[in-house]
Each structure stands twice: as structure tokens, then as C-alpha cells.
Amino acid sequence: MFTGIIETLGKVTNLEHDKGNLHITVMSPLSNELKIDQSVAHNGVCLTVVSLSGTTHTVTAIEETLNKTNLGGLQIGSLVNLERCMQMNARLDGHIVQGHVDQTAVCTSFKALDGSWEYQFTYDGAKGNITVEKGSICVNGISLTVVGSSLNYFSVAIIPYTFEHTNLQHVTEGATVNLEFDIIGKYVARLMQR
Template sequence: MFTGIIEALGKIHSFSTSGSNKTFWISSPLSSGFRVDQSVSHSGVCLTVEEVRDDRHRVTAIQETLDKTTLNTWTEGGLVNLERCLQQGGRLDGHIVQGHVDTTGVCTGYQDMKGSWEYRIRFSPSFAPLVIEKGSISLNGISLTIFDVDVDAFSVAIIPYTYTHTTMQDLRPGDPVNLEFDMIGKYVQRQASLHVAAASRA
């Protein structure tokens, strides 16, 4: 379980492919403190630490993860947002994030507001019921507030600290993003769909 509050940036040192899997070596200020089997959010994707060497750690993504996230676009030298799992008794500064990416979206707009930055994100309209004005979303692992909602797009605004300390500084139109919608919203949608299905059978 995560909160969407990024702790550090990691740099992709190298990657390799074995069968349908992809393995990444990532260097970061946090890596030396990781332990094998620890769950860490990598730009919104929960991955298990497999090995630690000095300031680097190794993770592997299977085909299911590669199909549903942006990991296939990661390249050597690229940056990723890192967050360790929530500690019991810790503060929930963002919102409840599982690290289970629902889908990918695309950045379609970027605007420097001279003190903040705004991004427009397009997504599949099939997820529209989960996107609400002033609701929460995990975008590349970052807990953000949604505004200017449309059936297939929304906007987010970034403060200077978030811009400087996350990969938002590199996000530009055309870039893909990992999206995880609010977990509570997903449960509400599921419950509503079950009621509709039950009513149709009655």
C-alpha cells in the first residue's frame, strides 16, 4: 500500500529481456536501504526488489505488467518516481494507492503557469465513471487532484516542489503515463454494476 507521495527519483542504469520478462537495474538514494522481497512503487507500478548492490537495485516486470503500464518505454538514463510502502501508523499524506496500474493515458497538453504547471491527460472513456472533479488519481505514482474533467480527459496542476522532485519535470505532450484510479471509486462502481446486473435478472 502506498500514498502517492514520492520519496526519491531513480535512474534506470540498465535493462535486459529474458523471455517475456524485462529486468531493470535502478540507482537511487534509497536503493542501498532496500531489502530483497520489498515492494516499491516505481512510477506507480508495484515491483519487488530482487537484488541490491550498493546504490542500485534490481526489479523484474512480467508480461502482464508490461502490457498494462509504460515500462516498455523505459530506457537507460530515464528517471522513475520511487516510493516505499506505507508504514503502519504513518501519515496518509496523499491517498490510498495500491501500485496496481489500471491503464495508461497520454499527456496531450503542457502549460507553464509561471509558478505552477498544468498538464492535460487523455484516457480511455471506459474509465470515465472513476474520474471526478477534485477527485484523486495516481499519475506515474504521484497522488494528484483532478480538475477540468471531460469524458476522456482531465487536467492536473503541479506545484514547484512536485515538479522538481518527480518525473513531471520531463513529461511533455505525447508521453504515456501510468494511471491508477481511486480504489474507493472502483469499489463503488463494482457495487453499482452488480445492482444493475441483479435488477436486469429480476
């Protein structure tokens, strides 16, 4: 389990295709602290560390993951948001995040405001996922508060710290991001369908 509070950015240094899998090597300040078989969220996707080498670590994304996330679009030099799994005695500063991406969204608008930034995203509402104003949403692994919401659209406001310390600084109109909807909201929606 994760919180959506990004620890650091990592830079993709190698991509290796192996049948339907993609081995992703990332250089980061966290890499030398990781262990083999540890879970680390990469852009909100929970992946297992499979190898370590100094300041880099490698994880593997299977075809299912590549089909449902933006990881298949990574390139050498891409920045990824990184978060290690939450410790049981830690504070939950963001919200409950599983590292299981529900679907992707496209950035339809990005604008700088006076001291903050606003992003608008659209997603396929037919998949049954919803957002609510002032509710939580996880975008590329970042726990954010929804500002505006409709059936297949939501917006978020970004403070300078989040903008500077995550890969949102590189998200522009047309970019694809990973979404994990609020787990409590998903259970409530499922119960209402019954």
C-alpha cells in the first residue's frame, strides 16, 4: 500500500523488451536503499524490484500493465515518480493508494495561475470510475484533491512544491497519465450497483 506522497523522481536509463514484458531500469536517489523483491510505485504502478546496480534499479512491467498504464510510452531519460510502500506505523499523509492503476487519462488543459497550476483531464467514463469534488485521485502516483468533476472529466490544482518535485512539471496538453481512483469510492460505487 502507498500514500501517493512522492519520495523522489527517477530517470529511466534503460528499457529492454523481453517477449510481452518491459524491463525498466531507473536511476534514482532511492535505488541504493532498495532491496530485491521490494515493491515500489513507478508513476503510481506497483512494481517489484528485480535487480540492483549501484544508483539504479530494474523493475519489470508485464503486458497487462503496459496495456493499462502509460509505462509503455516511457523513453530513455523519462522522469518517473517514485514511492516506496508505506510502513504500517507511518502517517497516511496522502490517501490509501494500492498501486493498481485503473485506467489512463489525457491532459486536455494545463495553465499556470498566480502561484499554482491547474490541470484538466478526460478519461473513459464508460469504465465506471468516478471522481467527486474535494475527493481524492491518484495521478501518476500523486495523491491529489479533485477541484472540478463530471462524468469523464476532472481537474486538480497543483501547489509549487508538488509541481517542482514530481513529473507533473512535464505533463502538457495531450500527455497520458495513470489514474487510480479512490478505493473507498470504488467500493461504494460497486455496492450501489447491487
